Amino acid sequence: MRDVAVVSYAQFAARNEQSRNEIEFLLPVVKEALAPTGLTSQDMGFTVSGSSDYLAGQSFAFVSALDAVGPWPPIAESHVEMDGAFALYEAWVRLQHGDIDTALVYAFGKSSPGDIGRVLSLQLDPYLAGPLWPDAASLAALQARVLLDSGKASEKDLARVVARSRRSALGNPHAQLKGEYDEAALLDEPLYADPLRKHDLPPITDGAAVIVLAAGDRARDLCEKPVWIRGIDHRIDGQALGSRDLSVSPSTTLAGRKAGLGDIGGGVDLAELHAPFSHQELILTEALGLDETRTRINPSGGALASNPVMVAGLVRIGEAAARLAAGDGQTAVAHATGGPCLQQNLVCVLEADK
Amino acid sequence: MSTEPVTAVPVSEIVTPIRLDYRYTPGEASSRFLRGMKEGRILGRRCPSCLKVILPPRGCCSMCGELLGEEVEVKDSGTLVTFAVVNVNFANRTIDLPYVTGEVLFDGADMTTMVLLSGVPLDEVRMGMRVKAVWLPEEQWDYTLANIDHVEPIDEPDADYESFKELL
């Protein structure tokens, strides 16, 4: 396998981007990510995006976003109707072919124009679940109850995740929900989507993110400290919510194993886990066998602090890589999810250049 | 409660209606353009890199990947760059057949706009023909390109092929 590294990363996130359309807020992020490399989008061997047209409510909405990368003369590009993390996986695969050395990965989406909880119902089985229109929060709450009923976690654990996420987010200029919150005070809040409280749910975020990948020695040309992808894999669990144990994530465990997480002796320094709902962080921590006394979980604040749908998974990879590039750790694991209740999961193991 | 099971055809098909509602914003550049249309003005924007006047502006020059710059008002007369005679209707169209759609390069713009063409026999429609917009009555103007109902020929010599061949 060719060594591929993250050489640059940029993002934008906001509560409610009322003025600009997706192209207008994506373009500056593309420029910001490319600038330190000295390259233009025309220099990239491959370009791939992650987004979902259902967020905009327009078919082929993703095509117009190509304007933001200046696709003339024509470029080699691709798209996945998924979180940008899965677009990054495609770019990583493409780089394995050996004929190109660089790739541009971007993700964007506005959750604010529509009702994102309802939009995500379209991910469900269209025959037997979709027609009931169960929204994303209701389904996440169903999963949370399975976890709480199992005895593996308590309400206090959820409050701990929320408090820690918002405290960590104080250091993240792109986060929307940040601050010092007392765990007991969080537990005093009323239940909302019982058993979840409002703060167990993510914010509604509009955003974009861009990552530049490079292979082999090219990566060292383009940045001071490449962050190598030591392994990357994604797996999926069954789609029928009543036919799997919602308190565990076997696809995350398998993806972690295939990505070589177990090869990092002694555990990774930090983990960015894509958990839009607080209880999901607990499930993922267990699924990846992370030791919280050894591994910092979501130093960015995670998706509970900022949740640009279709972007937040790519942001996990970017945030983890950026910290390693800055010397804040040597190894990391980044995770991305898609589908209801952690149905599909990607795990990416990162190591800073020595 | 029990009723006799209906001896009917097994279910083999279902209809699943989907409806999603949004509050859509076209963005800053498109909003300016649409406001211009409401005032009867065609407003393009110039790309700071290739210097072309983009119409309608949606924020970015799609060739250069640059945010658009200065606003440029474009005339409502132009050149018919290419056209199609349409003989087959499609859903929801109520125009009498046959009709002509064309790509018009409005004077001052560097991109063409699709419009309906009227007021000329089909066998006289030709590339390079000079045309002018026929607007709906002003009281019907809204935030839309559809304020221009169609274009009609004007009495000017045809534009030279060299002047628009890059747009084909």
Next chain:
Amino acid sequence: MSNEVLSAPHSMEFAYTRSTGPVVGAFLTGLRDRKVLGVKDSRGEVVVPPPEYDRTSFAPTDASALVEVGQEGVVTSWSWNPTPRSGQPFDRPFAWALVQLDGSDTGLLHALDAPRDAIRTGMRVRIRWAESPRGFIDDIACFEPVEEA
């Protein structure tokens, strides 16, 4: 001329006609007859709704070999929906539930019509059928509690 950004309501609406295939078709035909069908899978468990392919062996499900499960069962999980949305089974706050019907080993997702503080994991519920079942998931109008004896 104002620089304020414009906005407008926009709806995306379409209706797909979907072929069900033999397995989902048989399940929905069952619902139309006020029956719930599942399949005994390679693990020896009864799966409701029946999937087209076995979740372990990936063998295709035999649509003619489905088994009927009970009309009552147990809540294996539930959540409260405080903000009802268009298309959902109720237009006031309500509960979602996974219900394991008697004879089934998996949960069926649907709405549960019960006050929030009366709902417990493990409670017994029964199907409330729609007045005129038509071969659709909403032939089950919802679940409702079974009164304690």
